[in-house]
Amino acid sequence: MTKSIDQHVKNAFEAGKALCGEGRVADYIPALAEVDPSKFGMAVALPDGSYCCAGDADEPFSIQSISKVFTLSLALESYGDSLWECVGREPSGTSFNSIVQLETEYGKPRNPLINAGAIATTDRLIGKRSADETVEHLLSFMQERAGDPAVYIDDRVAASEAETSARNQSLAHFMASFKNLSQPVETSLSAYFRQCAIAMSCRQLARSGLFLAFGGKDPITSEQIISAEHCRHINAVMLGCGHYDNSGKFAVEVGLPGKSGVGGGILTIAPGRGAVAVWSPGLNAVGTSLVGSLALEHFARNIGWSIFD
């Protein structure tokens, strides 16, 4: 089985390789703009603890928005369905950093995977913690999920994020004006910027996503991380909202719940099978890794893991 998966990874990697270097590296954060555009890695984590990897699968990159899935997991487990009072579950039909919908919908973001929604989710996760404690909490969680204490926060990216934060500042203050933040804006953003700066390899990231492929239970440690119901919810939200304004295209082409980050990473979940992470810094016009999504399309189709089959 692993052997055959391994072959599928190799094939998908080759298919992606052909386009490597295309796309545009994110430049809105200076620290991201310096990444080598020819990087490309892929890793499948399986429930028996084995991996199928290709390319730069062990090189850490900035997971950026992919972190939103893990913050959501922790916040949903803490707050249950009451979390949906501060953030919706609907696709937005607009770009990841749009503020238009917030004005017409009274400061409630459409979903937890766009920037405004992720800031609101992080804000709730903070609760009685400080921003520092919250970041510690999330980092520990990621290290445990990855089974690797080497997962770290890239301080340079976090600092760069904070320095170029005007749009996120605007989103946060806008929600605050509707009383939809529970913390001071500075506190919520301080945690949010560092969360986005978590650095992981494809291997670590795929390993971290495994619990979402197995009903909320880590198949290796047998620990129930979140409830099966919340796990379903998170996968459903990823399917509808995980890739900015090309979420529909991704669902059609790849057919798996997933989340993109502007660092070029994508995490996808194959329920009952495993988790797949890819990384390649060149982005398509709407912010998803160009090579990464191509490789995932190949992989999912050929191995037959689409949830729509």
Added chain:
Amino acid sequence: MTKSIDQHVKNAFEAGKALCGEGRVADYIPALAEVDPSKFGMAVALPDGSYCCAGDADEPFSIQSISKVFTLSLALESYGDSLWECVGREPSGTSFNSIVQLETEYGKPRNPLINAGAIATTDRLIGKRSADETVEHLLSFMQERAGDPAVYIDDRVAASEAETSARNQSLAHFMASFKNLSQPVETSLSAYFRQCAIAMSCRQLARSGLFLAFGGKDPITSEQIISAEHCRHINAVMLGCGHYDNSGKFAVEVGLPGKSGVGGGILTIAPGRGAVAVWSPGLNAVGTSLVGSLALEHFARNIGWSIFD
């Protein structure tokens, strides 16, 4: 197996029954407003040709927007991916009959399951046919899918639809102003109004959806209706866009690709398992059957058919 499914249907039906009569019957089309709000039916069609039914499962109702899934199936099979040049695959983040997005996106509707997108899809399906021939073609297709020549078009509903068509007229002319209709507006709408007026029972509708649960192949006749790839695409589009501006909520709560109609019907697809249709005329605030979606949530959760597990 069927026995256990039968029990799940009964339980889900009972759960829905509790809310029966709540919600608001669609009144924007006079002919729909007259339907008895206490009606409630449910049917699961299985690949072996058996059914599990409850309540008014054999009473025909106006499938309305559910027809969009079948028009899409036929158009996608005719045009292939070039269909996506005239209509997108992204959720809209707005109501089913919104025109705002059309203005900012040059007359190209976001997806084939909102009104504008369905009009564009029907327009393409017409091709070299007349409007009448197109309606004939679609009706024959539905009769074959349902395995029942009794499926019919409710002329009174179609006439009512045409008489109260100002909003759809507006959407169609708007697309025409961007040259995104291939037929005269009257021709496209003439076919579209009759397509929405197809009347089917839950049993017929569930039976008709079976090919979408089995890779495009009707499991009873063994006929390949559409390609496996297009089947995946349609399921993915339903998951993201099938229920107006509560598609995300439906994905979270039910976890199956599906399509709502303002007549109170919902069709859902459980890949590899079967198709489920419910009908209850009372709608929630965004146009989906209130009792129907509740019954589906119960059913999918308890039987464990969510695609996100």
Added chain:
Amino acid sequence: MTKSIDQHVKNAFEAGKALCGEGRVADYIPALAEVDPSKFGMAVALPDGSYCCAGDADEPFSIQSISKVFTLSLALESYGDSLWECVGREPSGTSFNSIVQLETEYGKPRNPLINAGAIATTDRLIGKRSADETVEHLLSFMQERAGDPAVYIDDRVAASEAETSARNQSLAHFMASFKNLSQPVETSLSAYFRQCAIAMSCRQLARSGLFLAFGGKDPITSEQIISAEHCRHINAVMLGCGHYDNSGKFAVEVGLPGKSGVGGGILTIAPGRGAVAVWSPGLNAVGTSLVGSLALEHFARNIGWSIFD
């Protein structure tokens, strides 16, 4: 006095002449696209019946949206302030043919000088007349205002207008869906298209606007055409909404109430002084005559007729 005005007209004409041929002739209606872009005329009508003219001041052109001012005059005089129930008086902040605002504001157009608002105004003017009678009524009114029975409707432009009417069809049906038209869409549009196709020369047009510069009273015939109050209202609406999405720029630069048409004409009103019409077919990016507005800016500034002084 006339002598000095004459000199100001000459100077303004020379200033405009320098840019003649620039701008882009409207091409969305085939019949308009054929007009010679080097045409340029200017006429000032004075209360003593004299004129100061320059260039092609006696050549008829399609007044297009300028007709909206006269329809508004007649409708406001018929309906009084109740007209404002179907159409607002606020600037729209969007382009002349936008539909977005109609969706968020329940089918009530922002003002009578954008397309949707003008269609609603024409619709009300029809009242118990037929479309033909309404057009007759308006044409007679224009001939009387111009003091010239030669004012006519250019049937070729009207036909061209009707053939390329998809956007206006969409606007009209959209309002109809909110029950904000009193006539069938076809009737309202039939009158609207012909109204836009009225052909007049600068001299005729300036003469026609005189009553708006003298409290609603034609200074030559001494006839009170509309009440002084309505006259003020119309001038105020022109000032805020008369030039699509460059109304603010026009107010700043010219400082007179006015109305642009995509045929390249502009009518401006100098309260207590006279009326000024210019025509030059090349348009700026938002649909106002480029040379015409430049000439008006020169004229108004140098003669000191701005209402803001």
Added chain:
Amino acid sequence: MTKSIDQHVKNAFEAGKALCGEGRVADYIPALAEVDPSKFGMAVALPDGSYCCAGDADEPFSIQSISKVFTLSLALESYGDSLWECVGREPSGTSFNSIVQLETEYGKPRNPLINAGAIATTDRLIGKRSADETVEHLLSFMQERAGDPAVYIDDRVAASEAETSARNQSLAHFMASFKNLSQPVETSLSAYFRQCAIAMSCRQLARSGLFLAFGGKDPITSEQIISAEHCRHINAVMLGCGHYDNSGKFAVEVGLPGKSGVGGGILTIAPGRGAVAVWSPGLNAVGTSLVGSLALEHFARNIGWSIFD
């Protein structure tokens, strides 16, 4: 002459008096919510230095957004037409604190009289000054214009403003994200909040506006404050954009350039005649003084000062 004006003020005051206490006092800033809703004052300043006053014409109130007109005067005089590169001159068609337009128009506010535009204007006025120096500069200007060193900044209102500033913070950061602020957000807002907290009486305010009624020249001191051209521009911008989303209604009903503040004040300019200030804290649904605008409508109509006559 003054005698007759005096009578018109008295009559207008009586007309307004009838509605006194109606409307809703602004409560979004705690310090404003405490104002006595029955207050009502009116003052006309004339070029000969005389005044016609009624009611609470000598009681200071928070001028709020009316300050934007004076910041604009100073900034336009410093920067000339290049100011229009950072802020437009078009009506917005949206509420005073809307952010939607900023997203679609790349962070450039539509005009200097909505919040975003006023923040950008204040930001430019700062230039090489500190925020404190800028506020000093503006306050001195107001004291000179009012001919009264008693004009002051209400520190309690300024503090209240800063504490409840989330929406303005959001607007400022949004513009900053498009690099349309020249100062740090904190600096611009620090000046902006104090500018809004200037307290003046109707008499002082009317006196301060006189230069705008006389081609930019203070008719009492004979000092040319701003150029005649800039004066015309400011009046034109006030006419189109001075009263949030009821600017069109105000132009129709009052027919004078003016600016409303949520403190209940309105300043209007009658070119060549004088300046009129009213104050009554109860606001209509879109933020303009209800009694104040009624009194101005009466006054302008009966005295015949409309610029549209």
